[in-house]
Amino acid sequence: MNTQSQQIIKLDEVYSTTKSTKLGGYFFRKVKNLKSTFNLVEVPKKADKSLILLVTSCVIFLALTIGIFLHRFGQPVDQFIPGYGNVAITTNVYRQQVLSDYLKTMTATILEENPQSIRTKAVTFRAMTQATLEELDPIRKGFVIMFLQDTQLLKISAEKQVSLLMGVNLSGVNLQGINFRFNNLQGVNFKNADLRGADLRRTKLNNANLTNSCYNNYTLFDKKFDPVAARMRKIEQSQICS
DSSP: OOGGGSOOOOOOGGGOHHHHHHHHHHHHHHHHHHHHHHHHSOOOSHHHHHHHHHHHHHHHHHHHHHHHHHHHHOOOTTOOOTTSTTSOOOHHHHHHHHHHHHHHHHHHHHHHSOHHHHHHTHHHHHHHHHHHHHHOOHHHHHHHHHHHHHTTHHHHHHHHTOOSSTTOBOTTOBOTTOBOTTOBOTTOBOTTOBOTTOBOTTOBOTTOBOTTOEEOTTOBOOTTOOTTTTTOEEOOTTSOOO
């Protein structure tokens, strides 16, 4: 990411570390208070005790889930962009904002337009998609690809012969089960990507980098395609693609 060319955005209060810490601590305090309340209430039946235990477990699970989410997307705001002093934004927050803006814009466009109009906007979608992917990490890139599949945009772009993904960097992205059939994937970097269960039939893979990408028995190729020659790696579903 070229930080010099990016618009500098001030961090809103909602992204501060203290807010995340307070929110995470709030749920754990609620769990503690809930457990204290249960201890004060007389529970005459074993069935009631089981119900209380179940509720407590659910609350703890929710708190842990939210805590993990906060840890993942709310990293401490101390990694400032060089050269801008206190006016800074973390890479993580920036990437999440880029992804959110892309999904909102694309969804709004799809909902407002009829299917025929969407087909005429394939070139615009390609520009937006490629610019967005340039800014994202592998996990968020995976969300973009899933969105393109679920909205049928991969299929539409293949029919219009306007590649949304030609030349993009999908290194290390989880692409399990994605249907790339008929898409132009020339020059795409699939290095270390997880392609287990993906459909690569009738795709254009000229100059695509498939080194160390993972596939399995459910990955679909053209009959003449040799994954070994492409330096792909066959692994089982239970194994980790890394």
